[in-house]
Amino acid sequence: MTRRLTTALTTAALCVAAPAWACLPPPPNASYETQMARAAFVGRVVSVEQTDPAACIAAARARAAGPPFQGDPGERGCEAFGFATLEPAWIIKGEDIVTGPFRVAWNRTPFCAVGWTPEVGALAVAMVPEDGTTLREGATAVVEGIQQGDLLFQIILELVAEIQP
Secondary structure: OOHHHHHHHHHHHHHHHHHHHHHHOOOOOHHHHHOOOOEEEEEEEEEEEOOOHHHHHHHHHHHHHHOOOOOOHHHHHHOOOEEEEEEEEEEEEEOOOOOOEEEEEEEEEOOOOOOOEEEEEEEOEEOOOOOHHHHHHHOOEOOOOHHHHHHHHHHHHHHHHOOOO
């Protein structure tokens, strides 16, 4: 009897937790991503613009018409959507490429509620990818929201904040 009760409770708990597990993004591998990028730098946000979410909403509706995709926030992911301008504060890699202001796309909730919302004056680790295919139209660098919480990036951001408050 105890075994059946334990099995039933375990099964119920797994059924409740399964949607949350399905939405867990893969753990960030910041060192690998940095190694594979053409350039990596710590940038200070100097301006933020929110863009018209119409294209984002259209893409979300198109995805909704297809097969279900777990973790996709749908139109809710278009709440905060735009571009931020970053001035390089510290160069990690690619001194010849990191020369001026960079434009990065941002979205507060792009996938599984993991996103990056820029604030003027804040620091973020940005990368210039080896191939430009991962850049959103109009962007010149990438800030991955999930990677900003990586231990390596947190240490780098703290050190740069100490050096250049």
